Amino acid sequence: MLAIHLTRFGEPEQSLKVVDVPEPGAPAAGQALVQVEYTPLDHHDLLLAQCIYPVRPELPSVIGNEGAGTVLAIGPDVIRVRPGDTVLLPFGTFAWSEQVLAEAAKLTVVDKSISLDQAAMLTINPVTGALLVESRDLPAGSWVVQNAANSGVGRSVIAFAKERGLRTINIVRRDELVTQLEQLGADIVLVDHPDVATRVRAITGNDPVLLRLDGVSGKATSLLLDMLTDGALLVVYGYMSGDPFTPDQNVLRAKNITTTEFWMYKDKYLPRHQALSAESAHLVAEARLKLPSAPVYKAKDFAEALAYLRRNGKVLLDFNPPPRVGVVTAQHRCAGYGDSPDGLRSRSRNST
Incomplete structure (x- = not known):
C-alpha cells in the first residue's frame, strides 16, 4: 500500500518520499484498522520533518499530524467504534498512509453528514x-x-x-x-x-x-x-x-x-483534545463552523502537493486506493462498502 515516509530530518523536498509498504495486518486488542481517506499537508507537518517540532519519530517513519477515515476492522474488546464508522485520527497516529492501526479508545466518531475533507481538518485548528x-x-x-x-x-x-x-x-x-x-x-x-x-x-x-x-x-x-x-x-x-x-x-x-x-500538545491540554474534536465536528454538522477549503491531491502526487503548499498554503492528500473492479473482499463487506452503490467508498470520493 502507498505511504509517505520521512527518511531523514531536513528539507521536506528531499526527505519525504512516496513509498510502497506492507499493509498493517489485523488489529490487536484495543486497536482499530482505519482506511485513511483524507489528511492535510500543512506547514506544521513540514516543521516536524525539519525537526523543529518536539516530536521525533524513529526514522524512516510515516508522518502526518491529522486526518479522517473509515474503520475497516476492530480488534478484541473494542466497543467505542465499529466497522464503517467515520473517525478522526488521534494525536500520535501518523496519518500519511492508506491504512493505519490506531488505539480505538482515542478515535473520535463523527456524523456521516460531515464531508470527509472537513473532517480531516478537525483535530488541530x-x-x-x-x-x-x-x-x-x-x-x-x-x-x-x-x-x-x-x-x-x-x-x-x-x-x-x-x-x-x-x-x-x-x-x-x-x-x-x-x-x-x-x-x-x-x-x-x-x-x-x-x-x-x-x-x-x-x-x-x-x-x-x-x-x-x-x-x-x-x-x-x-x-x-x-x-x-x-x-x-x-x-x-x-x-x-x-x-x-x-x-x-x-x-x-x-x-x-x-x-x-501556545503549544496544543502540552500535557495539560491533551486530555481535552478528544472532547474538543467531537465538539468541533458537532459545530460543523450544524453549519456553525466551516473551515477554509483546500485543494485535493492524490497522495501519489505528493511532490506536486508539496510544491502547491509552498506557494499557496494547505492542501489535502487523498489516500483512497484505486478501486479494484469486480473484487469485493470479506473485509470490505464488513466495513459496509462494496455492498451497494451508496457505500462508504463512493461517499468519501464525492465529499469534495
Whole structure:
C-alpha cells in the first residue's frame, strides 16, 4: 500500500518520499484498522520533518499530524467504534498512509453528514481555537481580539467564542473577508490598518479587552498590545509573518500584560483534545463552523502537493486506493462498502 515516509530530518523536498509498504495486518486488542481517506499537508507537518517540532519519530517513519477515515476492522474488546464508522485520527497516529492501526479508545466518531475533507481538518485548528478561547476564564460578553481571523484557527475561535458567550473582534487583511466572517458569527470584523487599534477602542469603549490571540507575530504583536487593557493576556500561537515574538517590554509593564506562547500538545491540554474534536465536528454538522477549503491531491502526487503548499498554503492528500473492479473482499463487506452503490467508498470520493 502507498505511504509517505520521512527518511531523514531536513528539507521536506528531499526527505519525504512516496513509498510502497506492507499493509498493517489485523488489529490487536484495543486497536482499530482505519482506511485513511483524507489528511492535510500543512506547514506544521513540514516543521516536524525539519525537526523543529518536539516530536521525533524513529526514522524512516510515516508522518502526518491529522486526518479522517473509515474503520475497516476492530480488534478484541473494542466497543467505542465499529466497522464503517467515520473517525478522526488521534494525536500520535501518523496519518500519511492508506491504512493505519490506531488505539480505538482515542478515535473520535463523527456524523456521516460531515464531508470527509472537513473532517480531516478537525483535530488541530479547531481544537487550537477552542483551547485559545479557554486560555483565560472570562465572563460572558467579554471581548476576545484576534488577528489571522480567516485562518482555520481564526474561524474556530469565532465559533467557540460564540458557543461560550464571548464576543470577538477579528482583524483580517482583505475587505471581502468581512462579510464572510460576519456570516460565520463574528461580532466585529476590521481590515488591518494603522488606525485599527483606535477603531477597536472606539468599539469596546470602557469594556476591558483581556484576551488577545496572535497568529502573526512580528509587528502585528505591537498592534495587538495597543488594543489590550490593563491586566490582559496576550497568547501567541503562530508566526505567519516569519518574524519573532518581540513585544515592547515597557508596554507590557505599563499595562501589566502577561504574554505566553501556545503549544496544543502540552500535557495539560491533551486530555481535552478528544472532547474538543467531537465538539468541533458537532459545530460543523450544524453549519456553525466551516473551515477554509483546500485543494485535493492524490497522495501519489505528493511532490506536486508539496510544491502547491509552498506557494499557496494547505492542501489535502487523498489516500483512497484505486478501486479494484469486480473484487469485493470479506473485509470490505464488513466495513459496509462494496455492498451497494451508496457505500462508504463512493461517499468519501464525492465529499469534495
